[in-house]
Each structure stands twice: as C-alpha cells, then as structure tokens.
Amino acid sequence: MSLSQEWIARADRVIMKTYGRYPIVPVRGQGCELWDADGRRYLDFLAGVAVNNLGHCHPKVVAALQQQAANLIHCSNYYHVPSQIELAELLCSLCFADQAFFCNSGAEANEAAIKLARKFSREKYGAERYEIITAADSFHGRTMATVSATGQEKVQRFFDPLLHGFKHVPFNDLEALRATVGPQTCAVLLEPIQGEGGINVPSVDYMRGVRQLCDERQLLLIFDEVQTGLGRTGKLFAHEHFDIAPDIMTLAKALAGGAPIGTMLARAEVAAAFTPGTHGSTFGGNPLMTTAALAAVRAILEEGLLERAQAMGSYLQERLASLQRFPCVREVRGIGLMVGLNLTIPGAEIVNQGHARGVLLNCTHDTVLRFVPPLVVTREQIDEMIGILERILAEI
Ligand SMILES: *Cc1c(COP(=O)(O)O)cnc(C)c1O
Numbered sequence: 001m002s003l004s005q006e007w008i009a010r011a012d013r014v015i016m017k018t019y020g021r022y023p024i025v026p027v028r029g030q031g032c033e034l035w036d037a038d039g040r041r042y043l044d045f046l047a048g049v050a051v052n053n054l055g056h057c058h059p060k061v062v063a064a065l066q067q068q069a070a071n072l073i074h075c076s077n078y079y080h081v082p083s084q085i086e087l088a089e090l091l092c093s094l095c096f097a098d099q100a101f102f103c104n105s106g107a108e109a110n111e112a113a114i115k116l117a118r119k120f121s122r123e124k125y126g127a128e129r130y131e132i133i134t135a136a137d138s139f140h141g142r143t144m145a146t147v148s149a150t151g152q153e154k155v156q157r158f159f160d161p162l163l164h165g166f167k168h169v170p171f172n173d174l175e176a177l178r179a180t181v182g183p184q185t186c187a188v189l190l191e192p193i194q195g196e197g198g199i200n201v202p203s204v205d206y207m208r209g210v211r212q213l214c215d216e217r218q219l220l221l222i223f224d225e226v227q228t229g230l231g232r233t234g235k236l237f238a239h240e241h242f243d244i245a246p247d248i249m250t251l252a253k254a255l256a257g258g259a260p261i262g263t264m265l266a267r268a269e270v271a272a273a274f275t276p277g278t279h280g281s282t283f284g285g286n287p288l289m290t291t292a293a294l295a296a297v298r299a300i301l302e303e304g305l306l307e308r309a310q311a312m313g314s315y316l317q318e319r320l321a322s323l324q325r326f327p328c329v330r331e332v333r334g335i336g337l338m339v340g341l342n343l344t345i346p347g348a349e350i351v352n353q354g355h356a357r358g359v360l361l362n363c364t365h366d367t368v369l370r371f372v373p374p375l376v377v378t379r380e381q382i383d384e385m386i387g388i389l390e391r392i393l394a395e396i
Contacts, residue, residue, distance in 0.1 A: 003037040022355055029056025032374045032381050034360065042355075045373045045385055046362045050195065050227045050338070053254035054299055055374035061257035064295035065288065072287045077280060084285040087263075087294050094236055094297075096245035097265035101274065102285030106226035106252035107141025109262035112279060113189070113248045114145050116266060117220045118165075120273035121186035125218070131184040132222075135171035137197030137365070140189065140224055149189060152197070172202040174209040181213065187220035187248075188213075192238035195227035195372075198365030199333055199340025207242035214247075220270065222248040226262070227338070230254040231300045231375050234310035234336030241335060257296035261289040305375040309336040312377050319386045320371070326393040337377070341369040345396075353392040359385050 001009070004025040011021070025037040032055055034042045047053065054061060068083070075081065088100035101112050114132060121129045134140065138151040147156055148163035151171075156162060167185075169176040171194060188210060194200040214221040223246040228238035230251065235241055237249065247270050252262035262284075283289075300306070313336035320332045320341050330342040343350075347363030354361035364370045373381070 031055035043359045050372040051253045055376040060295045068291040083290040087290045098268035099271035103262040103281045107143045107146045109250035109264045112264040117187040129186045134189045139196035189222040198368040211244040221246040226252045256293035259292040309375045313337045339371040
C-alpha cells in the first residue's frame with residue numbers, strides 16, 4: 001500500500017462521508033503546484049476552490065501566520081483587535097462599504113448578511129418585511145439559512161423544513177425578479193457571477209437593472225462575492241465589472257490566502273442595525289486570521305495580481321476556446337481567472353483523467369469544467385494543463 005492509500009483507508013473509518021473525495025492526499029504546496037503523500041506532483045487548477053488566489057504557501061502569508069501565532073492567536077471580541085481594525089479599514093477603503101463584521105467562512109458571512117438585512121428592514125419598514133429573493137442555481141453555503149437561500153434542490157434535499165422567507169427566481173432575468181418582489185421583500189441576494197452553478201455570467205443590463213429595481217423598491221442588494229471576490233475575476237470585486245455597488249457584500253474563500261476567515265461588509269446606515277448582542281462569533285476576526293488576511297489582501301494589490309488575473313484569464317480562455325474543435329466541448333465562459341468550459345457530456349471522467357496525468361481539474365454543475373487556478377499561474381502552466389486536456393479530449 002502506498003502512503004496515500006494508507007491515509008485513504010484510515011479516512012474511510014473515521015471521516016464522515018460528506019464529500020466525494022478523490023484518491024489524492026496533498027501534503028505540500030508551493031505556488032500552483034501540490035505534492036501528495038507519495039511525492040507525486042500536481043498542477044493545481046482548482047486552488048482549494050478559488051481559495052488559494054496567491055498560490056499555495058505565499059511567503060507573506062506564511063510569515064504573517066508564523067509571527068502572529070507566536071504573539072497572540074485569540075483573545076475574544078470582548079476586546080478590540082488591532083489587526084481586525086486594520087483589515088476592516090483596508091477593505092472599506094477598497095469598496096463601497098463603511099463597516100465590517102468578521103466570521104470564519106462564506107456560509108457564516110452570508111448568515112450575517114441575512115440577519116443584518118432582516119433586522120435593518122424590520123426596524124425601518126416593519127416586521128412583515130423579511131423575505132429575501134435569490135437566484136436559481138445559486139450557492140450560498142451549507143448552514144440551514146444559507147441552504148434555504150441556495151437555489152439548488154440537491155443542496156436542500158433531506159433538510160426540510162427549510163428556513164421560511166426565501167424565494168428563488170431565474171438568474172439573469174430581470175422581469176422574473178421584478179414580478180417576484182412584493183411588500184414582504186427586504187433584499188435580493190446574488191452572486192455577481194455564479195460559481196457552483198456553472199460559471200454563469202449575467203449581462204451588464206441585468207445587473208444594473210437589479211440595482212435600479214432595488215433602489216426603486218427600497219430593497220437591500222446583497223452580493224455574495226465569496227468566490228468572485230479578491231481578484232478572481234481580474235477586478236478586486238466582481239461587481240466592479242458592472243459599475244454598480246451592493247449595500248452588503250460577503251467575502252471569504254481567498255481573503256486570508258488559505259486561512260479560514262469570512263467577512264460581511266455594509267454601508268454605515270445598514271451596518272448600524274447590528275447593535276451589541278445581536279450577532280457574534282467566538283473566533284470571528286481573531287488576531288491570527290485577520291493578520292493573515294491583511295498580508296493576503298496587500299499581496300494581491302502590491303503584486304499586480306488583478307492585472308495578472310486579467311492577462312492570464314484572457315490567455316486561458318483563448319486556449320480553452322481552441323478546444324471547441326472537440327465535439328464534446330460546447331463553449332467557454334467566465335471573467336478573468338473564473339472560467340468554465342461547458343461540455344456536451346458529464347465532466348467527471350475528464351477530471352479523473354486529469355488527476356491521473358497530474359493536473360487537478362474540477363467539474364461543477366455536471367457538465368462544466370471549472371478553472372479557478374491561483375492568480376499567480378503562468379502561461380507555461382496554462383500550456384501544460386491545456387496539453388494534458390487536449391490529450392484527454394482526443395481519447396474520449
Ligand atoms: C464557497 C461559497 C460559499 C460557502 O463558503 P464556505 O466557506 O464553504 O461556507 C458561499 N457562497 C459562494 C458563492 C461560494 O462560492
């Protein structure tokens with residue numbers, strides 16, 4: 001038995017089966033590369049599902065974690081945390097928001113957004129106004145409220161009754177949204193580009209129309225930028241592509257260069273609805289993670305990674321478009337380094353073949369290969385991945 005096989009046998013006994021895990025045991029990472037327990041190298045085009053935007057073990061994130069770990073790891077939100085304050089200042093200086101709440105994951109950030117939207121709306125407009133409209137094929141997390149918000153039956157199945165007060169409408173369909181808004185509606189929650197739903201990019205007209213509709217009907221617009229945020233699409237935040245801003249935004253995945261953190265950002269008027277005792281998190285915004293996040297966000301800005309995501313994103317999309325000569329390849333879609341290759345067949349076998357040949361690929365929504373590599377990916381690495389993909393497609 002190889003070392004990887006030994007780990008897998010042990011996992012089988014003690015790890016709950018919530019994931020359909022591949023038989024790979026990564027133990028070390030550097031940039032866009034991972035090595036498994038048996039020393040096999042993989043080129044990583046999943047990047048921890050859009051988490052490792054800076055690549056694995058970015059030296060500035062590693063140094064921040066090491067230094068802060070030796071200084072203070074946790075102290076409680078009963079006290080003030082300098083790195084949390086600095087991170088909030090930095091993030092607010094980079095977007096529409098005035099204030100931040102910190103937590104530990106994307107789902108928690110969306111939970112906070114849902115609670116804030118409800119509390120703000122009930123106090124301003126009355127208790128009947130609590131409903132949140134989200135999109136079909138959306139993904140907002142795995143907690144009960146975010147499962148209820150998610151527009152995918154496969155995520156909701158088995159967990160009835162769901163939280164009351166969510167309605168789902170088709171994405172990129174302004175009329176459907178307009179028709180669903182009622183006196184009970186308090187907010188619209190959308191991913192600016194759907195990730196798990198298959199890399200769905202809405203039209204500029206739709207996104208601007210949503211903003212306008214929210215203004216007309218006095219609804220909060222919440223953007224879930226957990227996957228799209230922090231340079232993934234070539235802008236720091238994906239909503240910048242549409243020249244609009246939300247009232248509330250959630251971030252997580254790439255925020256701390258691989259370390260777990262989430263945040264919910266809002267305009268001051270909305271943020272004011274969270275008063276002492278109304279929401280909280282033991283670990284949220286702790287010194288260790290916020291120090292890592294400060295290093296990660298600064299690195300994204302200082303190392304030109306937005307420009308890099310644009311340039312490498314165009315190159316990746318161009319190379320993927322050349323695969324349309326294969327009959328099972330339908331279309332390429334995406335922005336920056338958030339790219340989907342839509343297939344006419346399920347992508348699972350291509351992913352397995354990729355693993356066997358040393359490249360970590362991902363398939364979402366059954367038939368969409370999703371490419372979300374580190375933003376530090378090189379042309380040569382894209383070429384290497386495309387070469388492997390070409391050989392797989394030629395054999396299929
Ligand atoms: C990953 C993801 C989440 C959930 O984040 P967790 O950290 O897994 O809770 C929520 N929304 C979007 C858009 C995501 O991609």
